[in-house]
Amino acid sequence: MNKDTFLANAMIGVSADDQAVNDQLVELELYELTSGHQLIDPKSCPTGIGVSSYDEYYTQFLGLYILKMDLLNAKFLWKRIPVPVKESSANLKILWNIGKLLLRKNYSKFFETASQIIQQPNNHHPESLIYIVTQIGQRQQRHLVDLITSAYSCISVEFVASLFCIPVKDVVSLFVPQQWELTANGKYLSLTQQPSTMLETPPAILSSPLLETNRSGLNPLTIRCPACELRLATAFELRKHAIAEHLASLDVHNQMDIPCFSCDVFTCAICGVASSECSAVEHHFRANHSAFINDPIKV
Known part of the structure; x- marks a missing residue:
C-alpha cells in the first residue's frame, strides 16, 4: 500500500468520528514519546504504526491536530518535527501554512488557500492531502456557521x-x-428564531410567582423601535423588525449609508426581562424582586 492510499484511508476512517481521531492521535503521540528525539533520516520508515515514512507520519499527525482544531498542539508539533523532514516535505509545509492562518484567525485567507489546494487544475497534490484539507475546510465552515448563528x-x-x-x-x-x-x-x-443562549434564567426564578405581574400583562416590559415607535418584547424581535421593515427595502451601495438604529435597553439583573424605559425596569424590580435586595435599585 503506497503512502497516499494509506493516509487517505486513515483520514477517511477518522474524519467523521472525534473519538477515532483522539484514538489515532494517542497512537501517534505514543510513538513519538517512545521513539526518542534523535535526528532521523526523513526517508526512513517508522515501524509498528502502519506508515511508510516519517513524512507520512508527521503529515498524518499534524493533519489530525488541525482537523481536531487543536491548534496549540499543532504549533508545538511543528516545532518538534525534525528539520530534515520539514525541509523535504511539501505536504507538511502546506498543512502548516493553513494551520498558521487558523491560528491567526485569518479565515478568509484560510478558505481561499484551502480552495486553491482542492480545486487546482491538473492537481498535482496527493489525494491524501486534498482529502484532509477538504475535511479541515468543512469542519471550519461548520464551526463558523455555528459561531455566526450564536452571535x-x-x-x-x-x-x-x-x-x-x-x-x-x-x-x-x-x-x-x-x-x-x-x-x-x-x-x-x-x-428565523432566537438562538439558545449559554446563560439562562434559573428554573426557580422562571417558576417564581414574582413574575406573574409581567405574565398577566398588568405591567408589560417592552422595547420601543426608535424609527416607528412599535413596541416589541425582546431585543431579538427588535432587530428582526428593524431588518424587515427599515433595512430590507433600502438600496444602499455603501456601508456608511446604512442608517444607525440606536436604542438603550435596560435589563433586570434578577430575571433578565428588558425594556427601553429605565423607570419600567425599576418599577418591575421593586414590585417583583424586593426579597433579593433592600436598597433601591439603580439601573
Missing part, C-alpha cells in the same frame, strides 16, 4: 461570501438549513 440575528450575504470565499448562492444554501432566511432585497440573512 448574530442578521448578517450581510456579501460579508459571509467574502469570509467563506464562496459564491452568494452557496451562502444561501449553507445558511438556510440552519434556520436562516434571505431578506426581501436579497442582501441580508436573518435568523
Whole structure:
C-alpha cells in the first residue's frame, strides 16, 4: 500500500468520528514519546504504526491536530518535527501554512488557500492531502456557521461570501438549513428564531410567582423601535423588525449609508426581562424582586 492510499484511508476512517481521531492521535503521540528525539533520516520508515515514512507520519499527525482544531498542539508539533523532514516535505509545509492562518484567525485567507489546494487544475497534490484539507475546510465552515448563528440575528450575504470565499448562492444554501432566511432585497440573512443562549434564567426564578405581574400583562416590559415607535418584547424581535421593515427595502451601495438604529435597553439583573424605559425596569424590580435586595435599585 503506497503512502497516499494509506493516509487517505486513515483520514477517511477518522474524519467523521472525534473519538477515532483522539484514538489515532494517542497512537501517534505514543510513538513519538517512545521513539526518542534523535535526528532521523526523513526517508526512513517508522515501524509498528502502519506508515511508510516519517513524512507520512508527521503529515498524518499534524493533519489530525488541525482537523481536531487543536491548534496549540499543532504549533508545538511543528516545532518538534525534525528539520530534515520539514525541509523535504511539501505536504507538511502546506498543512502548516493553513494551520498558521487558523491560528491567526485569518479565515478568509484560510478558505481561499484551502480552495486553491482542492480545486487546482491538473492537481498535482496527493489525494491524501486534498482529502484532509477538504475535511479541515468543512469542519471550519461548520464551526463558523455555528459561531455566526450564536452571535448574530442578521448578517450581510456579501460579508459571509467574502469570509467563506464562496459564491452568494452557496451562502444561501449553507445558511438556510440552519434556520436562516434571505431578506426581501436579497442582501441580508436573518435568523428565523432566537438562538439558545449559554446563560439562562434559573428554573426557580422562571417558576417564581414574582413574575406573574409581567405574565398577566398588568405591567408589560417592552422595547420601543426608535424609527416607528412599535413596541416589541425582546431585543431579538427588535432587530428582526428593524431588518424587515427599515433595512430590507433600502438600496444602499455603501456601508456608511446604512442608517444607525440606536436604542438603550435596560435589563433586570434578577430575571433578565428588558425594556427601553429605565423607570419600567425599576418599577418591575421593586414590585417583583424586593426579597433579593433592600436598597433601591439603580439601573
